[in-house]
Amino acid sequence: MVHIKRLQEEGADIIAIVGDIDASSSIELDLAIAKSVGEGFTKILVDCSALEYISSAGLGVFMSYIEELRDKKISFVLYGLKERVLNTFSILGLADLLNIRDTKQEAKKLANELSI
Amino acid sequence: MANLLIGHVFIKMFKTKALIRLASLCAIIAWVILVFSDITVLFSDLKSLHSGIPTWLPRVMLDVFIISIFYYYKFRIERDENLNFTDLLWKVFATGLIATVISLAVRLILFLLGSTKLATNVIFLDFVYQLHLALFINFLIAAFTSWKRLILYQKSKWLLRAWLAFEILLFFILIYDSIHITISTTITTTAIIITSLLGVVLSANMRWVAYLNFKQKWTSLLLLLLSIFYLVYFLYSVTIWSDVISQQSPVFLDFQSHIFNIALLAFVITYMSFSFLVVLFNLPTSSVFEQKLEEVVNFQRISQSIQTEQNEESVYNILLESSVSSVFADAAWLEIKGSANDQRLFTYQITEMETKDIHAHLEKNNIRGALDQSSDKTKNLSKHLGSLRSTRFRSLLAFPIKVKEETIGTLALLKELPDSFNKEMTRIVSTFANQAGISIENFRLMEEAFQNARYKEELKIAKTVQQSLLPTKLEHDADFEISAFSASADEVGGDYYDTLRISDHEIALIIADVSGKGTTAAFHMSQMKGIFHSLAQQGPNPKDFMAKANKALVYCLERGSFISATYFVINTQAKKIYYSRAGHCPVLIYCASKNKAEYLKDKGTALGMVRSHDYCNFVEDNEISYAAGDVMVLYTDGITEAKNNKGEEFGYERLAHALQENAQKSSNEIEESVIKSLYAFSGSEDINDDYTSMTVKFK
Numbered sequence: 113m114v115h116i117k118r119l120q121e122e123g124a125d126i127i128a129i130v131g132d133i134d135a136s137s138s139i140e141l142d143l144a145i146a147k148s149v150g151e152g153f154t155k156i157l158v159d160c161s162a163l164e165y166i167s168s169a170g171l172g173v174f175m176s177y178i179e180e181l182r183d184k185k186i187s188f189v190l191y192g193l194k195e196r197v198l199n200t201f202s203i204l205g206l207a208d209l210l211n212i213r214d215t216k217q218e219a220k221k222l223a224n225e226l227s228i
Numbered sequence: 229m230a231n232l233l234i235g236h237v238f239i240k241m242f243k244t245k246a247l248i249r250l251a252s253l254c255a256i257i258a259w260v261i262l263v264f265s266d267i268t269v270l271f272s273d274l275k276s277l278h279s280g281i282p283t284w285l286p287r288v289m290l291d292v293f294i295i296s297i298f299y300y301y302k303f304r305i306e307r308d309e310n311l312n313f314t315d316l317l318w319k320v321f322a323t324g325l326i327a328t329v330i331s332l333a334v335r336l337i338l339f340l341l342g343s344t345k346l347a348t349n350v351i352f353l354d355f356v357y358q359l360h361l362a363l364f365i366n367f368l369i370a371a372f373t374s375w376k377r378l379i380l381y382q383k384s385k386w387l388l389r390a391w392l393a394f395e396i397l398l399f400f401i402l403i404y405d406s407i408h409i410t411i412s413t414t415i416t417t418t419a420i421i422i423t424s425l426l427g428v429v430l431s432a433n434m435r436w437v438a439y440l441n442f443k444q445k446w447t448s449l450l451l452l453l454l455s456i457f458y459l460v461y462f463l464y465s466v467t468i469w470s471d472v473i474s475q476q477s478p479v480f481l482d483f484q485s486h487i488f489n490i491a492l493l494a495f496v497i498t499y500m501s502f503s504f505l506v507v508l509f510n511l512p513t514s515s516v517f518e519q520k521l522e523e524v525v526n527f528q529r530i531s532q533s534i535q536t537e538q539n540e541e542s543v544y545n546i547l548l549e550s551s552v553s554s555v556f557a558d559a560a561w562l563e564i565k566g567s568a569n570d571q572r573l574f575t576y577q578i579t580e581m582e583t584k585d586i587h588a589h590l591e592k593n594n595i596r597g598a599l600d601q602s603s604d605k606t607k608n609l610s611k612h613l614g615s616l617r618s619t620r621f622r623s624l625l626a627f628p629i630k631v632k633e634e635t636i637g638t639l640a641l642l643k644e645l646p647d648s649f650n651k652e653m654t655r656i657v658s659t660f661a662n663q664a665g666i667s668i669e670n671f672r673l674m675e676e677a678f679q680n681a682r683y684k685e686e687l688k689i690a691k692t693v694q695q696s697l698l699p700t701k702l703e704h705d706a707d708f709e710i711s712a713f714s715a716s717a718d719e720v721g722g723d724y725y726d727t728l729r730i731s732d733h734e735i736a737l738i739i740a741d742v743s744g745k746g747t748t749a750a751f752h753m754s755q756m757k758g759i760f761h762s763l764a765q766q767g768p769n770p771k772d773f774m775a776k777a778n779k780a781l782v783y784c785l786e787r788g789s790f791i792s793a794t795y796f797v798i799n800t801q802a803k804k805i806y807y808s809r810a811g812h813c814p815v816l817i818y819c820a821s822k823n824k825a826e827y828l829k830d831k832g833t834a835l836g837m838v839r840s841h842d843y844c845n846f847v848e849d850n851e852i853s854y855a856a857g858d859v860m861v862l863y864t865d866g867i868t869e870a871k872n873n874k875g876e877e878f879g880y881e882r883l884a885h886a887l888q889e890n891a892q893k894s895s896n897e898i899e900e901s902v903i904k905s906l907y908a909f910s911g912s913e914d915i916n917d918d919y920t921s922m923t924v925k926f927k
Contacts, residue, residue, distance in 0.1 A: 135745065142788075168743040168790075168865070175837050176788035196877075204792060204811040205833025205846055 115139065116144045122225055124155035130162040133170035142173045149177070154186050155223040159216070161192030171204055178209055187211070187226035191219035233326035248303045255296035258401060262289035263358045267351050274350065274476070287406040293403060297366055301373040313381075313436045314444050316374040317451040322368040326459035327363035331465060334359065350476045359468040364462045365489070371455065371496045373716040378503070387433065394426045402488040427495040430661040436508045442514045445507050452504045519554070523656060526550035530663045540564075544574050545637065547629075547664040550578050554660070555653040557641040558560040559621065564629075564637035568661070578642065583619060586640075625654065627661040631669045658708065690750040691716070697750075697757050703727035703735050705801040709895045710920040713903055721918030722749030722791075723864045724756055728764045735802040736764040739812060739922055742794035748789070756791055757852055770795045770808030771849040776809070778835045778843045790836035794862065798924075805860070806851045810835050813865055816884060818891045820857030825888040827871055827880060828852070859891050859898060860924040870910050878909050895925035 114137040124127040125148045133141055148156050174190075183187045189211040191199065201207045211226070213219040266286040270625065272278065305311065305319060334356055380391060404416075440448060529546050548562045559578035566570055573580060623643035628635045639661055643649065694716070702710045712725055722742025729735050738760050742752040759777050768776065773795050781791060792811035799806065807815065811834025814827040833846035854860070863883070870878040883902070890901040899921060906919065 168741070168792075169788075171230035172743050172790060174344065176789060178837075179839065203813060205831065206811075208831070208833060208846060209837060220548075 115201045116140050118144060118148065120153075122180055123153075124157050124220065125153040126157045126159055127149070128159035128162065132165040132167075133139055133163065133173075134167045134170040138167070138169040138173050138191050140168060140174075141152060145173065145177055149184070149186065154227050156181075156188050157163070157216070157223060158188070159192055160194070160197060161188055162198055166197055166200055171200065171206055174210060175206060184228075186221065188212070188222040189213055189219040189223050189226075195214075198228065237243035237537070240440075242302050244307060248300060251296050253301035255293055255300060258289050258292040258296055259358075259362055260507075260547060262286050262293055263355060265289060266358060267354055268651045269353050270473075271351055284406070288294075290486075291363070291402055291406050294365060294369070296737055297369045298373075301370050305370070305373045305376060311377070313378065313440060314447050314451070316377055317448050317455070320367075320371045321451040321455050321458075322376045322457050323367050324609075327367050328458050328461060330363060331360060331462070343397055350404060350473060353469060354474055355465070357473055360462065360466050360469060362468055365492075367458065367462065368492050368496050371459075372492060375496065375499045375863060378436050379430050379499075380691050381433075381436045385657060387430075390426060390430060390478050394430060397423045397426065398488065398491060401491055404524065405486050405488050410643070416487075420491070423491055423492065427491070427498060430500045431495070431502045434503065437503070437506050437510050440510075440514065441518055442511070445511055445514055448507050449504065449511075450661045450857040451457075452500055452507065456497075456500055456504065459493075461502070463493070471531060472736075480482045485576075513521075523550075523554050526554065529661065530667055530916070540671055543664055543667050543671065544637075547660055548574050551639060551657045551660050554656050555641060556643075556648065559642040562629075563640050565635075582619060583640075586621075586624070587621075598831065615706060617780045620644055625649045627659070629661050629668075630647055630665045631672065634663075636668070661867060667892065690747040694722070694750040694753060697724065697754055699726050703729050705735060705798075705800055706927070708798070708926045709925050710922065710924050711895045711899050713899050714920040716918040717916050720864070721745055722753045723866070723918045723920035724753045725920060725922045726757065726760055727863070728761065730797065732800055734767060735798045736760075736767075737796040737799070737862070737865065737922070739762075739793055739795060739920070741864045741918075741920075743789050752785065752789065752791060755781065756793070760795075764795075765798070769849055770797060770806050770846065771847050774808045774810045774832070774835065774847045778838070778847075781836050782839045786834040790834040792834040804851055804853050804856070806849065808832060808847050808849055809849055811837070813863055813868060814863070814880075816863070816887060817852070818861075820855060820859075820891070822889075823891075825859075825884040825891065828885070840882070854926045856927055857891075857925045859887060859895070861887055861902070861921060862924075863921040864918060866919045867906060867921060869917065870906055870919070872909055873911050878906055882909065895923045898925065899923045 113131050113162065114133055117128045117130070119126050119128070127144050129141065131137070134201045145156070167193055177188070192214060192215065193212060198207070198212070203211070211219075213222055248483075255667055264280050268281050269286060272281075277594055304318065311319070313682075322854075339354070340390065353611065365816075377392065384642060400418065401423065404419075437445075437448075527550075530550060537721070544564060548560055551557065552560050559582075560576045561583050562574040563571060564574075564905065573583065576890065591610045621642040621644055623646060625641045627641075628638040629637040629639060639657070639784075641649070641657065698714055701713075702712060705709060710727065714723060714725070722744065724738070724740040724742070726738050727761055738756075740753075740756050742756065744752075756777075759780050763773055763776055774793075777793070777795075785791070790811070792813075794807060794809045794812040794815060796805055796807040798804075809815070809830055809832040811832055814829065816827055818824060818825040828850070830850050831848055832845070837842075838846050861883075868878055868880055868883060872878075882905070886902045886905040890898045893901065902921065903919070903921075
């Protein structure tokens with residue numbers, strides 16, 4: 113089960129994920145990101161501080177947006193990942209493809225830098 | 229068995245036919261004797277001669293004639309199960325018609341004879357009279373038998389008894405008539421009163437009338453009226469002749485002195501007139517009865533439509549049709565809200581434009597909860613239509629159609645007259661709507677079950693495919709032993725491992741995990757196998773292998789799918805392992821010299837994630853040396869992510885520990901021990917993911 117909330121801060125869209133992302137709940141994540149991109153945000157931050165587990169399907173969702181985000185010049189930063197979740201990202205090599213930061217401040221800073 | 233049955237029916241039919249013939253023969257013989265004896269008696273009486281024929285003979289012969297006719301009709305009419313109500317009336321009418329035609333022919337002959345001697349001859353007149361009497365009795369008994377069937381339709385026990393009593397009484401009257409002795413006037417009168425009472429009571433049984441439809445009622449009225457006419461005609465003719473004859477001869481047997489004939493006549497006439505009146509007064513209500521019957525039939529159609537029809541559409545059509553015909557609606561429409569924006573409209577005598585107008589009008593006047601789908605109440609919206617000028621309709625009735633408590637559509641019925649829907653109609657249509665909802669729900673459940681069955685079948689196939697893709701034999705070498713294990717959950721996963729000998733001293737190994745499950749996973753796995761077998765043969769270095777594999781896969785993997793893999797080349801000459809990891813779980817190595825199991829740290833992105841040429845920047849070439857006693861364990865994330873009942877994962881620590889504990893054993897035993905500790909941890913052998921591992925022990 114997963115809860116996904118979106119809120120806007122200083123022109124950035126923050127997607128907060130609470131719970132587990134598996135094959136079925138990955139659809140919700142996909143929808144949330146698609147909406148955020150569709151609404152034209154140039155800075156999207158993903159709050160993973162309450163993300164307990166992510167399956168390969170969930171990772172696939174992030175992966176599938178990489179090219180689109182780059183083409184649309186949207187700065188996309190994940191932050192607050194738990195060690196185990198971060199491990200999943202790095203084993204798969206996604207950590208090299210995505211921008212991942214520890215805290216919200218760092219993530220915001222990076223997003224601002226990237227969007228210039 | 230069937231033959232026997234047919235044979236039985238045949239014998240029965242044959243028997244009935246024979247009995248009919250016998251009865252008619254008896255009747256004819258009895259009548260001929262009756263005529264001759266009567267004429268002889270009459271003649272000898274006129275001439276004052278002694279004929280030698282007893283005067284009782286004609287009377288007995290008349291009884292025999294009556295009984296024979298009675299049996300004749302019993303077999304002809306009573307036993308014939310194919311006759312319906314109008315057929316019965318038709319039989320009576322036809323008998324009357326034939327009798328009347330014969331009678332009219334005789335009258336014509338009499339008319340042609342004029343006032344010749346023969347025409348005024350008493351004996352000739354007696355013959356004519358006897359002929360008429362026979363036709364008359366024949367007609368009466370035909371009617372009597374038909375009435376019996378009509379009265380005994382939906383019979384009860386007491387009704388059967390009453391009828392039996394009536395027949396017995398009539399029989400006694402017949403016997404009493406022929407004995408020609410007056411026992412006692414009181415007894416006679418009582419018998420007559422009882423018979424008449426019984427006759428009247430029996431005549432009250434008119435249930436069959438209710439089952440006639442409008443057309444049949446008209447036919448019945450006509451047939452009954454004509455039958456009454458024949459009866460009156462015969463009564464008149466027979467009376468006239470008997471008067472003429474009895475004036476000339478005192479011994480003449482007048483039918484009026486025959487109580488049986490009078491009783492029979494009275495009964496037949498009573499029932500005939502009762503029937504006529506009942507049918508006549510039932511005419512206006514027949515449409516209501518038919519309507520009710522139609523409702524029942526419609527209801528049945530809706531509930532059975534699922535078994536017989538193949539789609540929801542037919543249920544909607546039947547619902548629309550039935551509702552319209554039940555309430556005599558002038559127009560109707562049925563709108564079904566499907567998934568997102570897919571709205572279907574079924575109409576009857578109304579255009580789509582008009583429905584939209586009515587919709588718009590109701591919306592404009594802010595009448596909530598009428599045609600809008602969220603409404604769950606049946607509403608009579610007639611009063612709101614009054615203000616819509618453009619429409620010809622003045623009454624509107626809307627019903628929701630619900631499936632599993634959810635409104636899936638609206639049925640709207642329209643009439644041109646104001647206030648023309650009553651409570652009764654509302655009730656009927658809402659029953660229809662409910663039944664349709666149930667039918668559709670059943671239909672959907674069935675569809676779902678089919679879908680599930682098909683999906684399961686598909687999974688089964690995919691699983692078989694997946695299993696067949698895994699190697700049955702692994703490449704062995706003098707330098708190492710290798711064993712593999714794979715178990716999958718009910719859902720098909722995409723774990724893959726394989727080996728291939730490149731040269732004398734080089735062996736390629738692969739372990740891969742396809743993201744996603746089901747048939748697509750099995751499909752991608754087969755692609756991976758193809759890539760491995762074609763690329764590995766050429767002996768590329770591991771990084772090149774990954775770069776080429778990625779290039780090949782980018783075109784086949786859909787957005788969001790990827791394959792994690794680790795590719796190894798074991799060089800037994802150099803005693804080295806060259807490998808490249810593409811997003812797969814880190815390799816677990818047990819180093820015998822250090823007596824420690826640890827994970828290799830390296831970088832690598834899964835196949836299919838980076839779609840451009842710079843993928844080679846995301847994978848690297850690695851190499852390690854091995855020595856005898858070292859163990860390499862390859863596995864998929866199903867093992868590290870296996871959870872126990874507390875929700876904890878098996879994890880990397882436990883896996884490394886399990887290897888370290890058992891590293892001295894053979895590759896087979898190591899694997900068994902690792903799997904055993906995994907099952908011990910998760911607490912059951914019911915796995916919810918795929919477990920795959922490949923263990924290499926170096927010698």
